[in-house]
Amino acid sequence: MNREIEDLLRRLAPRVLGTLVRRHGQFEACEDAVQEALLAASVQWPEQGVPSKPMGWLVTVATRRLADQWRSEAARRARELAVSMEPAPDDDPSRDVDDTLRLLFLCCHPKLSAPSQVALTLRAVGGLTTAQIGHAFLVPEATMAQRISRAKQTIKGAGLPDGPERLPTVLQVLYLIFNEGYTATSGPDLQRVELAAEAIRLTREVHRLLPENGEVAGLLALMLLTDARRESRSVDGVLVPLAEQNRDRWDRTRIKEGVELVTGALPKGPAGPYLMQAAIAAIHDEAPSTEETDWTEVLILYKILDRTAPNPVVTLNRAIATAMVHGPAEALALLATLDDDKRIAGHYRLDAVRGHLLDLAGEHDRAREHYQRAARLTLSVPEREYLLRKAAHRP
Amino acid sequence: MKYLLIMQVNHEVLDALSEDERKLVMEGHGAFMKTVQDSGEFILTQALADPANSTVVTGTGGAPVVSDGPFLEAKEFMGGYYMIDCESKERAIEIAKLIPDAKVKGLSIEIRPVMYSAGADL
Numbered sequence: 001m002n003r004e005i006e007d008l009l010r011r012l013a014p015r016v017l018g019t020l021v022r023r024h025g026q027f028e029a030c031e032d033a034v035q036e037a038l039l040a041a042s043v044q045w046p047e048q049g050v051p052s053k054p055m056g057w058l059v060t061v062a063t064r065r066l067a068d069q070w071r072s073e074a075a076r077r078a079r080e081l082a083v084s085m086e087p088a089p090d091d092d093p094s095r096d097v098d099d100t101l102r103l104l105f106l107c108c109h110p111k112l113s114a115p116s117q118v119a120l121t122l123r124a125v126g127g128l129t130t131a132q133i134g135h136a137f138l139v140p141e142a143t144m145a146q147r148i149s150r151a152k153q154t155i156k157g158a159g160l161p162d163g164p165e166r167l168p169t170v171l172q173v174l175y176l177i178f179n180e181g182y183t184a185t186s187g188p189d190l191q192r193v194e195l196a197a198e199a200i201r202l203t204r205e206v207h208r209l210l211p212e213n214g215e216v217a218g219l220l221a222l223m224l225l226t227d228a229r230r231e232s233r234s235v236d237g238v239l240v241p242l243a244e245q246n247r248d249r250w251d252r253t254r255i256k257e258g259v260e261l262v263t264g265a266l267p268k269g270p271a272g273p274y275l276m277q278a279a280i281a282a283i284h285d286e287a288p289s290t291e292e293t294d295w296t297e298v299l300i301l302y303k304i305l306d307r308t309a310p311n312p313v314v315t316l317n318r319a320i321a322t323a324m325v326h327g328p329a330e331a332l333a334l335l336a337t338l339d340d341d342k343r344i345a346g347h348y349r350l351d352a353v354r355g356h357l358l359d360l361a362g363e364h365d366r367a368r369e370h371y372q373r374a375a376r377l378t379l380s381v382p383e384r385e386y387l388l389r390k391a392a393h394r395p
Numbered sequence: 396m397k398y399l400l401i402m403q404v405n406h407e408v409l410d411a412l413s414e415d416e417r418k419l420v421m422e423g424h425g426a427f428m429k430t431v432q433d434s435g436e437f438i439l440t441q442a443l444a445d446p447a448n449s450t451v452v453t454g455t456g457g458a459p460v461v462s463d464g465p466f467l468e469a470k471e472f473m474g475g476y477y478m479i480d481c482e483s484k485e486r487a488i489e490i491a492k493l494i495p496d497a498k499v500k501g502l503s504i505e506i507r508p509v510m511y512s513a514g515a516d517l
Binding site: 113114115116119137138139140143144145146147148149150151379380381384 | 432433435436480508510511512
């Protein structure tokens with residue numbers, strides 16, 4: 001299937017599904033019908049050309065499939081459906097917009113576990129096949145199929161929710177998808193779906209639907225500004241820290257877009273955690289080197305973030321910025337406040353950051369111990385390689 | 396997140412089980428597998444032959460040395476494992492508690508996170 005048609009189909013998938021669910025309820029049945037319609041389009045369109053109203057075409061075909069499905073299940077349902085059968089809509093475009101958002105809210109139903117929310121979002125909103133999703137998460141297709149089917153059963157009967165109270169969960173799910181792709185450690189694989197790109201695509205869609213929302217803009221910016229550094233993030237399977245990355249290889253287009261999003265959203269009101277993190281990422285991405293980074297500004301932002309959205313990982317990052325502004329002794333004192341924090345106890349990053357700060361303080365032997373411990377605790381192969389090198393390095 | 400649930404077993408404990416108890420454990424594994432399959436968290440399971448059947452290849456820096464018998468003469472050994480993919484370590488613990496071994500005094504399940512996977516099905 002050619003790329004343009006595939007992109008078009010994946011863009012239309014959530015709108016078609018949203019329309020069907022709004023009209024007929026029964027998410028599970030509608031989802032199956034839309035998958036079949038997408039499959040039919042992927043076969044017919046490249047040969048016969050894209051219909052003039054692709055959205056209407058898909059809704060009509062999916063509705064027919066839904067009718068077939070119901071007819072074979074129960075005559076009563078088919079009669080009900082006959083009543084609600086309508087000609088293809090390209091009716092009110094604002095409706096499609098609402099449908100897509102509400103579909104996202106449905107996929108991020110609080111009754112579902114995070115892996116189920118992720119899988120369902122990628123399938124129903126992202127328009128990916130079960131096999132593609134399984135492949136992306138290195139899980140057998142049968143496992144993913146069962147996970148999706150269980151998720152659909154769980155939310156069976158739940159209509160499309162209106163409320164924006166699920167937006168934070170949606171953003172969290174999108175960020176999970178992004179991170180899964182960004183930190184993926186598996187080897188080169190042409191079939192592996194680009195999860196980071198997919199997360200950016202979906203977040204871009206949410207931003208288009210909610211352009212005034214600062215956290216949506218912030219998340220999109222954070223993804224772009226992080227993804228901009230992807231190429232230089234590891235070399236030969238070994239993690240390269242920010243300070244040592246080749247900044248010439250950073251993606252300037254992504255950085256420009258991310259920075260514009262941040263500067264556009266910041267004046268609109270109090271910044272939430274995603275926007276704050278994006279603002280910090282923007283400072284790093286615009287700096288020509290670690291030395292020329294405005295660490296005072298970074299530190300101020302981390303202090304605000306640590307106060308408004310307290311979290312041990314933020315404190316860790318704040319300690320790194322503190323070292324750059326006030327020296328390692330003050331940073332180590334800040335790190336000590338995390339020693340009794342159960343949320344981060346046993347996490348490799350506590351040891352990795354302590355190793356880094358002790359190195360800065362000239363205590364290389366103690367630094368080595370912490371690097372070694374961090375190397376044992378991490379769950380990422382490139383990170384482990386980096387930490388082992390730091391442990392072996394004698395300055 | 397993928398975890399290996401390693402069933403650490405022990406001859407003394409297994410030998411002391413009555414036939415009925417052994418049957419309960421066996422059936423329990425079937426029921427357990429159905430539970431994690433239905434939830435979409437099951438990836439793979441293998442039961443291993445007794446370590447009496449093991450052969451060990453040991454690196455020496457030169458030609459590797461081959462010897463019969465288990466790697467370690469220990470009371471506990473790995474009897475088999477389940478590989479699962481679930482939300483969190485807390486969920487992995489919850490799942491491990493459902494394995495019938497968790498109800499037999501003296502048997503343990505070790506939960507280890509997976510760091511890298513590859514394979515035909517993935």
